[in-house]
Structures are given as C-alpha cells and as structure tokens.
Amino acid sequence: MTTAASPSAGTGIPGPGGDKYLGNLHAFSTDPLGFLTECSRTYGDVVRLGANNVLLTSPGDVERMLVDRNAKFSKASADTRRGSRRQGFPLSTMNSDGATWQAKRHRMQPAFGRKLSTKAAEIVADQGERMLAGWRPGTPRDLQDDVSVLTLRLVTSLMFGDEFSEEDTAEIARLVAPIMDLSTSPVLLPEWVPTPRKLRIRRSMARVDRTLRALAASPAAADPDRAPVLHALVHGDPPPTPDELRDELATLIMAGFETTNDAVVWTSVLLARHPEIAERVRAEAEAAFAATPAGLARMEALPYTNAVVRESLRLYSPVWLTSRDAMEDMEFSGHIVPAGTTVTVSQWVAHRDPRHWEDAEEFRPERWLGKGPSVPRGSYFPFGLGPRVCIGAAVATTETVHIVADIWRRFRLDLVHPERIRPRPALALQPMGVEVVPRRW
Numbered sequence: 469m470t471t472a473a474s475p476s477a478g479t480g481i482p483g484p485g486g487d488k489y490l491g492n493l494h495a496f497s498t499d500p501l502g503f504l505t506e507c508s509r510t511y512g513d514v515v516r517l518g519a520n521n522v523l524l525t526s527p528g529d530v531e532r533m534l535v536d537r538n539a540k541f542s543k544a545s546a547d548t549r550r551g552s553r554r555q556g557f558p559l560s561t562m563n564s565d566g567a568t569w570q571a572k573r574h575r576m577q578p579a580f581g582r583k584l585s586t587k588a589a590e591i592v593a594d595q596g597e598r599m600l601a602g603w604r605p606g607t608p609r610d611l612q613d614d615v616s617v618l619t620l621r622l623v624t625s626l627m628f629g630d631e632f633s634e635e636d637t638a639e640i641a642r643l644v645a646p647i648m649d650l651s652t653s654p655v656l657l658p659e660w661v662p663t664p665r666k667l668r669i670r671r672s673m674a675r676v677d678r679t680l681r682a683l684a685a686s687p688a689a690a691d692p693d694r695a696p697v698l699h700a701l702v703h704g705d706p707p708p709t710p711d712e713l714r715d716e717l718a719t720l721i722m723a724g725f726e727t728t729n730d731a732v733v734w735t736s737v738l739l740a741r742h743p744e745i746a747e748r749v750r751a752e753a754e755a756a757f758a759a760t761p762a763g764l765a766r767m768e769a770l771p772y773t774n775a776v777v778r779e780s781l782r783l784y785s786p787v788w789l790t791s792r793d794a795m796e797d798m799e800f801s802g803h804i805v806p807a808g809t810t811v812t813v814s815q816w817v818a819h820r821d822p823r824h825w826e827d828a829e830e831f832r833p834e835r836w837l838g839k840g841p842s843v844p845r846g847s848y849f850p851f852g853l854g855p856r857v858c859i860g861a862a863v864a865t866t867e868t869v870h871i872v873a874d875i876w877r878r879f880r881l882d883l884v885h886p887e888r889i890r891p892r893p894a895l896a897l898q899p900m901g902v903e904v905v906p907r908r909w
C-alpha cells in the first residue's frame with residue numbers, strides 16, 4: 469500500500485493529515501492494525517490514507533470492490549509493488565489480471581475440488597500424528613515452529629505428492645520465511661539494494677528453483693491421484709513455461725503454508741485463553757475421532773470445532789489487508805475514487821467492526837452455529853470474496869479444523885508467556901511469542 473504523499477487525490481475524502489512529505493507512513497508502519505482501526509472509527513466508510521490511497525470500511529463497498537467491480541481493479545500492480553519476482557515474490561495466478569489471470573485460474577481450478585479436500589483430510593491425520601508424537605506433557609513447545617513444519621509438509625504433499633525430501637522441505641521453509649517477512653510497508657528499497665533478506669532469498673532461490681523445476685519431470689506429475697495440482701498444472705492448457713510453472717508452485721507453497729499455520733496457532737491461543745470452549749472442542753474431537761476414520765466424514769463430525777475456527781479467522785484473519793489499484797474512476801459511498809488510487813480493505817477492521825458484530829472483540833464460536841451470524845457479506849472475508857476468492861479455502865479449512873481437533877483432543881495447552889503474545893502484521897498476521905506447555909487432560 470502506498471501511504472506516502474503523491475500527486476493524485478480523491479477530493480473531499482476525509483482522512484488523517486499526516487506528515488507533509490511522508491503522509492501517514494510513520495503511523496501505518498508503527499502500528500498498522502491500530503492505525504487502520506482508528507481511521508475507520510474516526511473517518512467512516514471511505515478514508516483517505518494518503519494522497520494516492522483509500523481505505524473502504526463499509527461491507528457494501530467491500531463487496532462492490534471484490535465482487536461486482538473486480539474487473540475494474542488491478543491486483544497485479546498492487547501485489548507486485550510489494551515484492552517483485554527478483555525479491556522472491558513469484559508471478560502467478562495470485563498476482564495477474566484479466567484474461568491472463570482467468571486462464572491461469574482455470575488451469576488449476578479443477579484440481580481444487582472435493583477430491584482434494586478428501587485427500588487433505590486423510591494426509592492431515594498422518595502428518596498430525598507425526599507432529600504430536602514428539603510432544604511430551606510438561607515440556608514446552610514453540611507452537612509456531614511445530615505447526616509450520618506440519619503445514620509445510622501438508623501443502624507440499626497435497627500439491628506435489630511425496631516428491632519432496634526432508635531436505636528440500638527445509639530449504640523451502642528457509643526460502644519462504646524471509647519472503648513472508650516482507651512487511652506491507654509501501655517503502656520498498658530499489659531492487660538492487662542488497663539487503664540481508666534479499667541476499668538470503670537469492671541464495672535459497674537457486675536451490676528451490678532446481679527442486680521445483682525437477683518436479684515437472686517427476687513421476688508424480690504424471691499421476692493425477694498422487695499429485696492432483698501438479699498434474700493439472702503440468703498438463704494444463706495452455707501448457708506453462710518452466711518459469712511459469714516454478715512461479716505457480718512457489719506461490720501455492722507460500723499461499724498455503726504460513727496462512728494455515730497462523731490459523732492453527734491463533735485458534736490454539738484462543739482456546740488456551742478459554743478453557744470452557746477448549747473442553748467442548750476436546751469432547752467433540754474425542755467422539756469424532758472414535759466414531760469416524762480419517763477423511764471428510766470426520767470433518768463433518770466436528771461442527772463446533774468448525775465454528776471455533778471460523779471465529780478465530782474472524783478475530784485473527786491471517787490475511788488482514790487486501791489492496792487493488794483502481795483502473796477507472798469509481799464511486800464508493802458518495803465519494804469519487806480516481807483511477808490509479810490504491811484501494812484497500814482490511815479483514816482486521818471489517819471483522820471487528822462494532823457496527824456489524826455484536827460483542828465484536830469477544831471470542832464467541834456460538835455465533836457460527838445454526839444459521840450463523842446475520843451480518844452483511846462484506847463483513848467477513850478471511851478467504852476474500854468474488855472471483856479472486858482463495859482457491860485453497862476448502863483445503864485450508866479442512867486442515868485447520870482437523871489439526872486443532874487433533875491437538876486439543878490429546879492435550880490442553882498452557883501459554884507460557886500470555887502477555888508476550890501479539891499479532892505481527894507482516895504479509896500474514898503472524899502470532900508472535902506463542903510458547904505452550906502441553907498438559908494431559
């Protein structure tokens with residue numbers, strides 16, 4: 469997002485004045501979540517964050533931007549500004565537009581059906597077992613570290629079969645970490661400035677490039693049951709170039725691994741803080757694991773845990789900010805937003821907006837039971853909305869619900885330093901400082 473001063477302006481849009489030269493850059497960089505929340509409470513539905521940047525906070529406008537007017541916005545320009553290919557950010561379905569995006573998405577979409585969620589539900593049972601086998605009651609664990617190994621293995625085996633060695637997986641983890649560290653700061657140094665992060669990315673990328681390129685020729689790529697997504701990409705129409713393939717694969721890893729990791733860890737933090745809700749999850753999970761084999765049927769036997777995860781995705785949505793560039797002048801809530809403006813919506817702000825959510829700051833999974841909360845569509849969008857909605861939403865939900873149920877049926881978790889836990893809004897909303905002690909129930 470660009471909050472520094474620049475020439476174009478949506479006249480009459482209210483917003484904080486900020487510094488003459490830097491606009492609201494300092495306020496945004498110091499506390500982005502607080503700054504955006506404050507802007508929404510003070511200035512209303514359309515807020516001018518900087519000369520060239522607008523925040524939309526009404527659910528109707530969120531829906532208009534992401535659904536109805538999706539084609540009038542460019543995602544490619546907003547995303548690639550955050551980090552181009554050479555900074556480690558691949559160019560893929562996620563950050564392309566128009567007909568190019570459509571062709572890329574169509575190539576992958578068929579592989580993301582119910583069959584993939586079924587496979588996810590089966591794999592996650594095995595992988596969860598592997599992680600939890602190493603846990604001992606009373607011995608502290610870094611939850612973020614443990615779950616990240618698990619979710620990375622899950623995404624690679626689900627997308628690409630069992631082609632990745634432990635070493636390859638570790639190398640990918642090393643590559644992804646500094647990329648996910650990319651803040652959403654509008655100030656990006658010129659590409660040639662060799663920051664330590666960029667040097668680390670470049671070193672890791674060479675190896676990851678080789679690994680990902682080799683996948684195209686691997687036996688898994690020829691087998692749609694073993695590696696459905698890899699197969700769909702390699703044999704897709706139009707056939708991807710080697711660079712394109714590598715970028716799609718890298719994007720899937722990045723999009724699918726840290727987000728799911730953050731979802732599991734935030735949900736566990738919330739459960740640790742609410743023992744009575746954790747107890748209900750335990751009881752449900754114990755019954756579901758006893759009555760059903762690993763697979764989607766087990767997921768269906770976990771409605772309360774599902775509600776817990778939805779509520780956690782409301783309070784700590786791993787994607788906390790979504791930006792696009794307006795390609796033409798558009799009206800939102802009575803204001804003209806000029807072409808070229810970066811328009812931002814924030815899950816963090818919308819999901820906690822007291823105008824639409826009762827007890828917005830409270831963790832209340834019950835609101836998702838039965839018909840669910842009666843809130844406007846643009847009030848809840850952890851996976852986005854409209855044509856660009858997350859392609860992996862079903863898989864991610866299956867994995868998160870399953871991992872949470874599996875952890876909490878075996879252990880309850882005590883937070884070692886509850887006061888140190890805080891959200892770190894980088895590319896995803898990372899939970900910082902989550903050390904836990906597993907205890908027997």
Ligand code: HEM
Nearest residue numbers: 561562723724727728731787850851852856858859860864
């Ligand atoms: C809890 C986990 C996840 C969350 C919260 C999440 C969230 C999101 C959101 C909000 C978007 C839309 C961004 C926008 O509108 O600009 C998105 C897009 C996307 N996600 Fe996810 N995601 C998750 C897991 C996954 C997984 C597991 C995969 C694949 C393995 C995945 C692959 C993608 C891709 C490829 C896109 C781009 C879609 C497009 O532009 O057409 N995500 N995700």
